[in-house]
Amino acid sequence: MAKKIQEKEEAAMLPIPTLPAIVEAVGAMVAPTYSTAREEYDVTQHQIFNVAENARPKKKVRKKILGINGEPLLDSNNKEQYTTKYIDVNRIGVNLQSLIVKRRVSFMNVSKIQLEANPVTDAEKKLYDMVKKIREDNKISFIEKEVARRMLSELQVAKLWYSEPVEPGYWGDLAPNGKFRMRCKVVSPDLGYKLLPVYDDYGKMIYFGMIYESTRKFSELIGDPNFNGSSVEKDQRFDILSATHIIKFRKARSGETIISTTQNNGWIVESIVKHSYGKIPITYYYKPAPPWAEVQSAIERIETLISNVGDTNDYHASPVFAMFGKVGAKVLEKGEQGKSLQLTGDNADARYITWDQATAAVEFEFKTLMSIVFTGTQTPQMAMEDLKGLGAASGVAYDRIFQDAHLAARDEIDGEYGMSTQRDINLITACAAAINTTLAPAAKTFKIGFDIPIFRINDxxxxxxxxxxxxxxxxxxxxxxxxxxxxxxxxxxxxxxxxxxxxxxxxxxxxxxxxxxxxx
Structure with missing residues (x-):
């Protein structure tokens, strides 16, 4: 009872009534300013397919209106009548953005991350083993790849750490009295989460908010007298995490009467829970712009170029049979055998009209644009035709060939991804100390780093x-x-x-x- 009173008193010190409005407003200011990353990453949402905004308008064709006899219809002024028809054009999207991200993530090689530490005392050894166990139990080597991909494509992603009860003996000698374990969940905009980090003047995160929708619990649906069985209503939720508390808000459900004020934007408190991690249980990854940002215009030009070539081929790729003068035969039909034409008159002629114009300029522009895209993003061209001329190169030779890609991957690891990964390890260390409180003194001084070997083609x-x-x-x-x-x-x-x-x-x-x- 005394513990619950203490938690309520500590929670009362937080600005609960105004907290949702503040976190939502301040957190939105930190959101990426590059607003079109998700649309550019998804090839189906490229501008080349956007008919409404006339990114690639339909072709306008004006045709004569013909009567029953095949003659043009005339209006009251004895002028030929026309109708306007809109014909859709080729729209060919190219998934270069997702290709750039896939290869960047592969060269980052984050699934091979290795922890580095030098434990000396028994407490440090136990702490180190607990951190490794937490990561192994949550399959972090697989999660890292997803996090890197979402960071590069969505620009925002986070690992949400939470605890759940565990059976006795789960930790063995590492934490004989440990009653819970840590679980990890990936949250991002594409997964339905609006991420709202709040920092102080020194760049330290003081709050982290997540707005999302969730289906109501089955137990709640059973006990709800207003549930009519026609649909499962979703709740709009707002979780706010601090270094001491996890506060859960939600919007009012249909039929639920609450007092909404402008201070809290209509959010009501659902639960307030104090935690003992000592840190905000979230690892936030952020990138201001995607890796393809500087070559986006070149990618859009490639899509336009390929689509234009497709339109040209539709109209001119098939040969046209033209007859001049007096030809003593009907027009050739498909499938006829032993076709022949009888030409009469000095000027009679028949021939196929072929498209002799050279496409060298189109090919040059396409190759130049592709080179700009791959070179500008430090992405290796690894198609079979690109690797065909390399022969039986050794592993060291491939390291030199892919040096630019290795440098780009290292920039990511040495940048935001690496800093956030180190924060993640520090957070797991704090969680391990919260599970086994005897290790808390060691957690304050013991440091665990990490290393990621470069991606190599094995020889x-x-x-x-x-x-x-x-x-x-x-x-x-x-x-x-x-x-x-x-x-x-x-x-x-x-x-x-x-x-x-x-x-x-x-x-x-x-x-x-x-x-x-x-x-x-």
Whole structure:
């Protein structure tokens, strides 16, 4: 009872009545100013398909109105009558934006992230193992790739961390009295969340808001006398997180009477929960502009160019058969065999009209634009035709070929993505200390970093030769370490045992052979 009173007193110190309005207004000011990223990323929403805004208007065709006899109809002024018809044009979208993001994420290689730390005391070792367990249980290596993709394409994404009860013995010796574990959920605009971070004057996040819709709980629907069974109503919710509390708001449901004020924008408090993480349980990733922003105009020109070529081909690609003078035969029909024409008169002629105009200018512009897009975004061209002339290049050679892509990926890791990833690790460390409070002192000083190896095209023979060289001679690597890094082994311990077994058998065979020679 005393604990609940304390939580209510602490919550009362927060500006609850005005908090939704403040977070919504201030958080919206931090939102990305590049407002068209999501439409540009989705090829089906490209401007080339936007008929309403005349990005690529329909073709206007004026035709004569013909009568029953095939003659033009005349109006009261004895002038030919015309009708206007609008014919849709080719609209070909190119998914270069999503291709740029896919390759950028692949070269970031975030699924291979590795934690780095040097635990000394037992408390630090336990803390480190708890952090690794939390990440492994939440499949963070897979989530990282989704987060990177959404950050580059949607410009906003966050990892929401929350706790749930756990059965006894879940943590083992790491946290014998641990009663809950941490779970991770990815939230982003495309997933239906409006993300609203609020910072102080020094850039420190003090609140984080999320506006979203959710289906009401089944237990609530059963106990609701106003539910008529025709539909499952969705609630509009607003969660606000701070370093001490999680406050949940919602808009009034149909038939529910509340007092709405201009201060809270109609939001009512649903629950106030105090947490013990010591940090806002959210990791926010943000990017001011997508990686294709500087070449967006070139991509739009490529789509227009390809669509124009499609229109030209529709009208001129098929040959036209023209007859001049007096031709003694009907027009050739499709499928007729042994066709022939009888031409009479000196000026009679028949021929196919073909399109002889060169397309070199179109091809040059297309290739130039594609080069601008890929070079401007540091994206490698990895189609089969692009790689065909490289031959059997080694792994090191490919590293040099893809150096520009590696630099772009490293810029992302060294920038916002890397900073947010470090914040995420620090948050998980704080959560681990909240689960096992005896580790709280260690969590204040113990630091866990991370490293992400560069994306490489593996060359097994080259890797094995390098490991053999490093583990012998100058002994830069131990045999065990070399075996662990070898692409040909899965279990270093088992491989070491097999190697020792082989060496023992070989030594026994040599000894037996030597003994036989001596006896002779």
């Amino acid at each position: 097994d023979s080259e890797t094995v030769a390098l490991l053999q060289k490093a583990s012998g001679g100058a002994k830069l690597l131990s045999q065990k370490t070399a075996i662990e890094y070898s692409p040909l082994t899965k279990n270093a311990e088992e491989e070491m045992a097999e190697i020792k077994k082989d060496e023992a058998e070989k030594a026994a065979a040599e000894a037996f052979k030597t003994k036989g020679l001596i006896n002779k």
